Amino acid sequence: MDYYLEIRLLPDPEFPLSFLFGALYGKLHRALVTLESDDIGVSFPDYSLSPRALGNRLRLHGTETALSRLMAQDWLRGMADHVRYSEILPVPDAVHYRTVARRQFKTSSERLRRRRMKRKGETHEQAVRAIPDSAEQTPNLPFVHMRSQSTDQHFVLFIEQGELRDQPKAGQFNTYGLSRQATVPWF
Template sequence: MDHYLDLKLLPDPEFPPTQLMSALLNKLHRALHDVRRNNIGISFPDTRHSIRHLGSHLRLHGSHEALDQLLAINWLTGMRDHVHIGQPCPVPAHVQHRHVCRVQVDSNPERLRRRLIKRHGLSEDEARRRLPDTAAKRCDLPFAVMRSHTSQQVFHLFIRHGPLLEQPQAGTFNAYGLSSSATVPWF
């Protein structure tokens, strides 16, 4: 994690920043999956937790080589008019670090009821009694709207920025650029 690359959304009268950030993250996910990279992390320097917004600034973290390889595959096709792409730069000295990870929330009672029926052989009425609509959990974390490439299901990718740490922690990143074990530089 000695380099970073900033991607900043440009203002667009037709698309809100939340929609553009979701599109950008979907493209990044496909690219990270295709190049099979587990050493590129992401962060959102201007995330606004109070309004559940990831902001308009995506920062990629990794080695200079990893970031160059990602840029070389031209994964930003269709987004170039909406994004200002920086150059890989060295991480500043004396920065703090933090985990940026996915938080999964079971917030859809209908889906949970179908799962109960399938796994436990319950009737629909019994499943509804066990899991009423009021059982839905609410998550106040910022999120992006993603589409699964395998099932084509749309889901919310909730993202948590962990507490600031003085020392980096090693680990790998998933195909979203997120990790519960590895940290990214925070500046």
């Protein structure tokens, strides 16, 4: 993780930032799937819990080779009017590190009940007793709207940042550039 490139979303009067971020992140996901990449991580320099937002910048972290391979895919095609991106640059010397990971929540008791009914052959009443309304969780994390490449289902990808660390931790990243173990430089 000694190199990075930064992508900045530009304001657009026709599209909200959240829509553009979803489109950008979806394109990144498809490119990482195509490359079968597990060596590129992401960070969100403008991440905020209050107000809850990812901001308008996305950083990609990896080796110079991994980032060059990604950018050779021309995965930003169609986004030219909406983004500006930097060269592939070395990470500054004095940085901290943190994990950036997906966090999943049980946000719909009714959806959980339907799933339970299907998997266990239960009636709606049995599922209601097993999964009360209080099982729902209300997340307070920034997110991006996504569509799964494998199931074509729409979902909300909640992003959680780990604590700052002085030392990096190696590991693999998923096809969203996220990891619960591997860190990315934070600056």
